[in-house]
Amino acid sequence: MSVMTVREAINSALAEEMRRDPSVVLMGCDVALKGGPFGVTLGLLKEFGPERVYDTPISEPGFTGIGVGLAATGIRPVIEIMFCDWVTLAMDQIVNMAAKMRYMFGGKVNMPIVFRIPFGAGGGQAAQHSQSLEAWFNHVPGLKIVVPSTPADYKGLLKAAIRDDNPVLFFEHKRNYMLKGEVPSGDYIKPLGKADIKRSGADVTIVTYSSMVFSSLEAAEALEKEGIDCEVIDLCTLLPLDYDTVLASIAKTNRVVVVHEAQKRGGIGSDIVAEIVERGFDLLDAPPLRVGALNIPVPYNEALEKMCLPDAGKIAECVRKLVNNQI
Amino acid sequence: MSDIEKIKELIPCFVPMEEKVDDIPMEKQVNMFRTMCLIRAFEERVRDLWLQNKIRGLAHLYVYAEAIAAGACEALEPGDYITSTHRGHGHALARGAEPRLMMAELLGKREGYNRGKGGSMHIADVSAGILGATGIVGSGIGPATGAALSAKIKKDGKVSLCFFGDGASNQGPFFECMNMAAAWNLPIIFLCENNFWGIGTELNRITKNTNIYERSIGFGVPGVQVDGFNVLEVYRAVKKAVDRARAGDGPTLIEARFMRIEGHHSGDTQAYRDLSSIKFLYDFDPILRMQKYLTEVCGITTETIDAIRSEVNKLIDEAVSYAENECTEPSQSDLYEDLYANGEIVL
Numbered sequence: 276m277s278v279m280t281v282r283e284a285i286n287s288a289l290a291e292e293m294r295r296d297p298s299v300v301l302m303g304c305d306v307a308l309k310g311g312p313f314g315v316t317l318g319l320l321k322e323f324g325p326e327r328v329y330d331t332p333i334s335e336p337g338f339t340g341i342g343v344g345l346a347a348t349g350i351r352p353v354i355e356i357m358f359c360d361w362v363t364l365a366m367d368q369i370v371n372m373a374a375k376m377r378y379m380f381g382g383k384v385n386m387p388i389v390f391r392i393p394f395g396a397g398g399g400q401a402a403q404h405s406q407s408l409e410a411w412f413n414h415v416p417g418l419k420i421v422v423p424s425t426p427a428d429y430k431g432l433l434k435a436a437i438r439d440d441n442p443v444l445f446f447e448h449k450r451n452y453m454l455k456g457e458v459p460s461g462d463y464i465k466p467l468g469k470a471d472i473k474r475s476g477a478d479v480t481i482v483t484y485s486s487m488v489f490s491s492l493e494a495a496e497a498l499e500k501e502g503i504d505c506e507v508i509d510l511c512t513l514l515p516l517d518y519d520t521v522l523a524s525i526a527k528t529n530r531v532v533v534v535h536e537a538q539k540r541g542g543i544g545s546d547i548v549a550e551i552v553e554r555g556f557d558l559l560d561a562p563p564l565r566v567g568a569l570n571i572p573v574p575y576n577e578a579l580e581k582m583c584l585p586d587a588g589k590i591a592e593c594v595r596k597l598v599n600n601q602i
Numbered sequence: 603m604s605d606i607e608k609i610k611e612l613i614p615c616f617v618p619m620e621e622k623v624d625d626i627p628m629e630k631q632v633n634m635f636r637t638m639c640l641i642r643a644f645e646e647r648v649r650d651l652w653l654q655n656k657i658r659g660l661a662h663l664y665v666y667a668e669a670i671a672a673g674a675c676e677a678l679e680p681g682d683y684i685t686s687t688h689r690g691h692g693h694a695l696a697r698g699a700e701p702r703l704m705m706a707e708l709l710g711k712r713e714g715y716n717r718g719k720g721g722s723m724h725i726a727d728v729s730a731g732i733l734g735a736t737g738i739v740g741s742g743i744g745p746a747t748g749a750a751l752s753a754k755i756k757k758d759g760k761v762s763l764c765f766f767g768d769g770a771s772n773q774g775p776f777f778e779c780m781n782m783a784a785a786w787n788l789p790i791i792f793l794c795e796n797n798f799w800g801i802g803t804e805l806n807r808i809t810k811n812t813n814i815y816e817r818s819i820g821f822g823v824p825g826v827q828v829d830g831f832n833v834l835e836v837y838r839a840v841k842k843a844v845d846r847a848r849a850g851d852g853p854t855l856i857e858a859r860f861m862r863i864e865g866h867h868s869g870d871t872q873a874y875r876d877l878s879s880i881k882f883l884y885d886f887d888p889i890l891r892m893q894k895y896l897t898e899v900c901g902i903t904t905e906t907i908d909a910i911r912s913e914v915n916k917l918i919d920e921a922v923s924y925a926e927n928e929c930t931e932p933s934q935s936d937l938y939e940d941l942y943a944n945g946e947i948v949l
Contacts, residue, residue, distance in 0.1 A: 300755065326755055332785070337778025340744010341751055344762075347733055348683065348752040371738055372745065380726040380734055381717030382940030416948075417941055440943030515948045 277460055282452040284426040285315050285391075288433040289353065291462070293323050296351065299437060302329040302338055303355030303391075312357050313393060313452050335364035339390075343372045346388040351437060359394030359446070360406045373442040374417035387440045389433075395448040395486055395536055396584055402572035407537035412444050413514050413546060419443040419467060420513040424488035426456040428511055431465025439467060448486040448536075470517035472524070476506035479594050480524040482547060483534040484510040491534050493587035494594065503598050513543055521547070522555045529560040532593050536585060539567030562602055566593050605882040612883075613859045617829045619895035626834060628900065630676055632910075634833045635896055637672035638889045640914040641692040644701055647918050648691065648708060648722075652868040656926075657708050661722045661868045664692030666831075669888035670795050670858045671696035673836030674763060677844050683731045683749040683762040685742035687795075688723045690735030693765050697732050699725065701921040711929035718932045719940065731760075739800075740766060740773030743792070747779040750790035750853075761789040761847040763840070769800035771814045777821075780855065784821045789847035791840060792855045795830065797862035802874040815857035823853050830860030831888040860888070 279287070293299045301307075301316060301323075307330040310317030320328040331338040335356065342352040356362045362369070369390065376384050396405035412418050419441050423429045429447070436443040473488055474495055481491045488509045495505035506524050510516060525531050531551060533544035544565040551563050569583045596602055603611075610616050623631065645663045652661045664671065667689070675684070675696035686693040694704060699715070707714025708722055715725050726734030733749060736742045746764030753760035770776055771794055783790050794814045798805045805812050818825030824846075828839045836858055843854035861883055865872045896902040938947045 332778070332781060334775075334778035334782065336775045337744055337747070337782055340741065340775055340779065341748035341782065342744075344685075344733070344745035344748020344750075345752050345755075346748075347728060347745060348749045350748075350752050350755060352748075367738060367741055368744055372736070372741055376726075376734065377943070378941045379716060379720040379724045380728065380940075381715065381719050383716070383726065384728045384734070385943065387943075419942075441946075 276457045278455055279426045279458045280452065281426050281429050281447070281454050282313065282315050284430040284458050285433055285447065286317065286319070288430045289316065289319060290322065292434055292437045293319070293327060298349060299351045299353065300327045300329065300345065301353050301355070302331055302342060304331055304333055304357050306330060306355050311355065313449065315452070316355070335361055336367060339365035339368040340372065342388050343368050343376070343386070346373070346386045347376065347384050351387045353389045353391060353437060355391045357393065358404050359392045359408050360403045362392060362408060369418070369442070370415050374415045378417060385440050386442050389436045389443045389445055391445050391447060393447045393449045395450055396573045396580065397450040399575055399577060399580060401575040405573035407535065409444070409446055409513060410537055410541060410543040410546070413543050417442065418514060421445045421467060421511070422484040422513055423511060424451070424485055424509050426454065427458045427463070428465060428471070430458050431463045432467065432511060434464050435467050443467070446485060451486050465511070468512045468515045468517060470520040471509040471511055472506060472520070473509045474505065474507040476504040476528065478504040478528055479506070479530045479532060479598060480521070480528045481505050481507045481532050481534055481590065481594070482510065482521055483507065484513065485536070487534045487536050487585065490585065490587045491590055494590035497587065497591050498594055503594060505594060516547070518550060518554060521551065522558065525551065525555055525558045529558060530597050531559070531563045532566060532590070532597060533563065534566040534585060534590055537567055538570050539565055540570045542567045561597055561600065564593055564597055564602070566590050605885060608882045609886055612861060613829050613831065615827050615829050615859070617832050617835050619832060619834070619891055620899065622899050623834050626837060631834065631900070632896065632902065634672045634676050634837060635892045636910045636914065637676070637696050638668035638833060638892060639911055640701070640917065641668045641671065641695050642889055643914045643918045644691060644695055644704070647922060649868050651708070651922070657722065658710065659721055661708070662689040662866065663864055663868060664689055666863045666888065667795055667797065667860060668692055669833035669892070670793070670830050670836050670860070671765070673833040674793055674840040676837050677841040678761070678763060681731055682760050683733055683746065683753070685733045685746040685749070685764050686735035687742060687765055687767055687770070688735065688737050688739070689767070690725060690765070691722070693735070694725050694727070694732055698730065699727050699732060701917050702924040705921040705925040706929045709925040709929065710931070711925055712932045712936065713929040717936065717940065740770035740775055742766060743770065743773070743775045743779045747783050747788060747790055750783060750788035751786065753789055754786070759848060761791065761844050763791045763793060765793050765795060767800070768794060768796040768798060768805050768814060771817065772809065780818070780821045780823060780853065783853040784823045787850065787852040789850070790853045791843040791847060792853060793840065794855065794857045796857050796859050799862045799866070801866045813857070815855055818855035823855055825855040825857070827857045827859060830858035831886050831891060833888060833892055
């Protein structure tokens with residue numbers, strides 16, 4: 276075990292995988308010489324050289340397509356989309372090529388490509404640098420979506436994502452890059468598609484991921500003092516999603532709140548609630564609820580931004596309503 | 603205006619096939635003719651099968667474009683990459699794809715190249731370097747550039763040939779990828795098949811400068827325009843670009859000029875277009891031009907020509923018979939397969 280920040284955990288996962296497998300290459304705006312906009316790829320150009328770490332022009336459709344061509348021909352590219360908001364520019368290649376090539380080619384191509392996507396709000400960066408667009412990709416068969424929270428999970432899940440032969444979208448919360456935590460030493464791999472119970476509890480299940488895991492744990496601590504015992508499930512992977520763990524928890528608590536930072540309408544919480552209702556309606560003692568951002572673009576002003584985004588207080592309030600049947 | 607004046611207006615680099623070409627081995631020249639005949643025979647059969655409702659969806663035929671794929675692919679070596687377009691049957695055939703596996707795919711059979719999951723617009727044989735056709739105009743350009751970068755990383759000496767049309771030349775990734783290919787000196791040939799029509803919109807209505815090859819200038823890339831009805835000219839231009847790419851001297855943009863004669867796809871009657879204005883092109887059928895050149899200029903016998911035509915027709919007959927009689931329909935158990943790697947099923 277050693278203590279690392281999320282940034283260091285990602286960096287060490289990339290470095291270890293690049294050392295292990297010479298076919299792993301990095302690509303994106305500013306990832307090489309500058310070491311990435313958030314310093315995540317610092318030092319990798321120096322260690323692996325310009326044939327493994329590429330600074331691209333600001334051409335997301337182009338370099339995403341190049342990544343697809345690399346993956347189809349035996350290279351394992353890790354492509355950084357500098358801000359999640361600009362994944363819109365790369366959508367055609369992700370949705371119509373990376374996700375579909377294997378299927379529409381009858382299984383006869385491999386697509387081992389990882390898109391690292393810094394996302395999320397909280398720094399006053401306003402509407403075009405704050406979004407959480409992960410739910411869009413849940414609607415696209417062929418992709419995997421990974422949303423870690425702790426430094427250990429970032430490391431283990433990124434290493435698993437790089438070794439996966441499918442296109443993986445790896446969402447990194449910008450606000451959490453400096454978060455510290457213990458990371459297992461050695462070749463630590465955490466399998467994709469498995470949720471983690473980050474806190475056990477008996478009264479309410481909070482299903483969440485990424486940065487909202489910490490807000491949910493904070494809410495759970497506050498609620499404990501009020502006698503409400505929350506179980507917090509960190510999904511870790513949204514596609515495929517570990518419904519076995521979610522439903523087993525609800526079987527125990529009979530109440531569920533799904534929490535994400537993304538806007539509530541059309542967020543992945545809507546899909547998760549629908550699945551819970553379809554698969555486990557009889558487990559529920561109360562309607563499943565969602566907590567998400569307001570259905571507005573993220574505003575710049577600090578007070579407005581805070582009002583827009585979910586936090587521990589809003590999560591606790593929702594859980595209280597659920598437990599006290601005040602819906 | 604005489605027909606020859608009209609063709610020179612359409613194709614300023616028109617090269618008559620009146621003199622014997624000595625710098626291309628005759629065996630290669632004859633093989634290019636065979637490839638063209640194979641494509642035409644395949645496409646004519648596809649049209650029949652589509653009209654009989656045996657082929658579903660859309661079938662964009664490579665008729666009149668045969669010289670481009672045949673000439674270009676003759677200049678490649680085994681292992682080189684190509685990416686294709688929605689009008690891609692000709693590219694795959696010229697690159698050596700098996701007609702029977704293509705026909706099986708078009709008929710939606712499990713034995714087809716894509717196990718019946720791709721159809722006309724997605725035929726691929728990745729293991730043979732055919733990185734697939736795509737139904738989205740311009741979306742093969744990025745992957746083709748990626749394949750070129752892959753070859754550069756692996757130093758395996760391969761080159762990547764990107765087929766795209768005049769329509770794709772107005773998509774952003776064309777410019778982005780040409781820029782990156784130039785900046786990184788990638789072994790790629792951007793081959794624009796300029797047939798002047800994007801479904802029902804003529805290029806000159808939406809593009810000021812229809813000399814697509816001139817777009818290379820801004821990227822520091824050599825650009826050439828070739829007579830797309832002359833298979834030998836296409837071969838010569840692509841060969842030069844391939845040699846350049848393989849030598850590590852970077853990308854080339856080639857614009858092969860021709861004209862779409864048929865509809866956008868098998869079911870397009872072209873009511874939007876004055877077909878009388880292209881009547882003169884019926885005399886410039888690239889296959890008949892090559893046949894005339896081979897027989898009248900090179901002394902290839904009519905028997906040889908007939909033998910080639912009957913050989914390819916037989917291949918297509920066999921392909922249809924194989925697809926119709928020997929192949930199987932996919933079943934429900936195939937639905938989720940091939941979506942994720944290593945047999946993983948995600949419901």
